[in-house]
Amino acid sequence: MDNNSLFHNFVVFTTSFHRVTHEFTKDAKADVISQIQYKILEYIAVSQPVTPSDVNDCMNMSMPNTSRELKKLSEKSLIEKIHDKDDRRKQYIRLSKEGQAMMNESFAIIESRFLERIQDFPKEDLDDIEHAIHILQTKLFNE
Amino acid sequence: MDNNSLFHNFVVFTTSFHRVTHEFTKDAKADVISQIQYKILEYIAVSQPVTPSDVNDCMNMSMPNTSRELKKLSEKSLIEKIHDKDDRRKQYIRLSKEGQAMMNESFAIIESRFLERIQDFPKEDLDDIEHAIHILQTKLFNE
DNA sequence: CCTCTTAGTTATGATTCGATAACTAAATAG
DNA sequence: CTATTTAGTTATCGAATCATAACTAAGAGG
Known part of the structure; x- marks a missing residue:
C-alpha cells in the first residue's frame, strides 16, 4: 500500500469516526450550554x-x-477561575462541582452508548481495538 | 484492561484525533463558504x-x-439538485463541477499535510498504522 | 375522493459567534 | 525606571446559525 491509499483510508476512517462519535455524543449535551461551550467544558x-x-x-x-x-460558563457556575500566585496575570480554570456533575452526566451517556456498542464483542476483538487505539495514539497522534 | 478503561482510552483518543484532524483541515476551507457549508460539502x-x-x-x-x-450552496453553483423520477418530492444532491473542484483543492491541502506528517515514518510504523485503521474501521465503526 | 404522512421550502426573530479595536494589569528586559 | 511583552478583558458590529410557524406539493392508505 502506498501513502496515497493510506491517506484515502484515513479519510474514510475520519468520516466513519465522526459518524460514530456523533452517534455517541448526540443529545449528551445539557440544554443550558451551547455546542462550543460544551466543547470547552469537555x-x-x-x-x-x-x-x-x-x-x-x-x-x-x-x-x-x-x-x-469562559465568562458565560463562569456566570453559569460551571467553571472556577483561580489566579496564579506567582504570575498574577495567569489564571487556572477548573470545572466547578456543578460543572463536573454536568460533564459526568454527559460522559455517562456517552460511555453507556460506547459500552452498548462493544458489549457483545469477543475478548480478542476488544484486545485488537485497544491495541489499534494505542498504535494510532502513539504513532500518528503524539505531539 | 476492562471496558471502562477502554472507554477512557477511547475518549483520550477522540481528543487527540480531533486535535490532529483539525490541524490538517485548518484553512483548507475556501473563503467563499462558511464552516457549516464546508462540512456539508465534505x-x-x-x-x-x-x-x-x-x-x-x-x-x-x-x-x-x-x-x-443547501440553497446557498446551490446559488453558489457548488451543488446540483436532481429530482427523483419516481418520487418527485425527493431530490438527489451532488457536487457540481465547481463544487468538486473546490473540494479537490481542500482535500489536496489536507493530503499534503497528512503526507508531511508521515513522511519520515519507517515502513513498519506505516504498516502498523494502516493495520490499526483497518481494525478500528471494521470492528468498531462498521454499520 | 379524502385524509394522513413525507419531503422540502419560505419567512422571521432570537441567539450565538467571529473579528477587530481599545483597554487593564502584571511581568520582564534593557 | 522605562519600554516591551504577556495574559486576559470589555465593547461593538456584522454575519452565521438556530428555532419555530406556516406553507406547498407529492405520495400512500382506506
Missing part, C-alpha cells in the same frame, strides 16, 4: 487545570471570544 | 448522491436550516 474536563490561553489555542478561537465564553 | 463529497434529509440527519440540523444552507 476540554477542561480532560485537561484541567487549563489557562484561558490553553483553551484559546486548543479551540482555535481568538482571545476575546474565549474570554467571553 | 459530507456530500464522500457520500454523494445524498438527499436533503440525509444531510439533515447527518449534520443534526433542522430541515428549514438544511434547506437554507
Whole structure:
C-alpha cells in the first residue's frame, strides 16, 4: 500500500469516526450550554487545570471570544477561575462541582452508548481495538 | 484492561484525533463558504448522491436550516439538485463541477499535510498504522 | 375522493459567534 | 525606571446559525 491509499483510508476512517462519535455524543449535551461551550467544558474536563490561553489555542478561537465564553460558563457556575500566585496575570480554570456533575452526566451517556456498542464483542476483538487505539495514539497522534 | 478503561482510552483518543484532524483541515476551507457549508460539502463529497434529509440527519440540523444552507450552496453553483423520477418530492444532491473542484483543492491541502506528517515514518510504523485503521474501521465503526 | 404522512421550502426573530479595536494589569528586559 | 511583552478583558458590529410557524406539493392508505 502506498501513502496515497493510506491517506484515502484515513479519510474514510475520519468520516466513519465522526459518524460514530456523533452517534455517541448526540443529545449528551445539557440544554443550558451551547455546542462550543460544551466543547470547552469537555476540554477542561480532560485537561484541567487549563489557562484561558490553553483553551484559546486548543479551540482555535481568538482571545476575546474565549474570554467571553469562559465568562458565560463562569456566570453559569460551571467553571472556577483561580489566579496564579506567582504570575498574577495567569489564571487556572477548573470545572466547578456543578460543572463536573454536568460533564459526568454527559460522559455517562456517552460511555453507556460506547459500552452498548462493544458489549457483545469477543475478548480478542476488544484486545485488537485497544491495541489499534494505542498504535494510532502513539504513532500518528503524539505531539 | 476492562471496558471502562477502554472507554477512557477511547475518549483520550477522540481528543487527540480531533486535535490532529483539525490541524490538517485548518484553512483548507475556501473563503467563499462558511464552516457549516464546508462540512456539508465534505459530507456530500464522500457520500454523494445524498438527499436533503440525509444531510439533515447527518449534520443534526433542522430541515428549514438544511434547506437554507443547501440553497446557498446551490446559488453558489457548488451543488446540483436532481429530482427523483419516481418520487418527485425527493431530490438527489451532488457536487457540481465547481463544487468538486473546490473540494479537490481542500482535500489536496489536507493530503499534503497528512503526507508531511508521515513522511519520515519507517515502513513498519506505516504498516502498523494502516493495520490499526483497518481494525478500528471494521470492528468498531462498521454499520 | 379524502385524509394522513413525507419531503422540502419560505419567512422571521432570537441567539450565538467571529473579528477587530481599545483597554487593564502584571511581568520582564534593557 | 522605562519600554516591551504577556495574559486576559470589555465593547461593538456584522454575519452565521438556530428555532419555530406556516406553507406547498407529492405520495400512500382506506
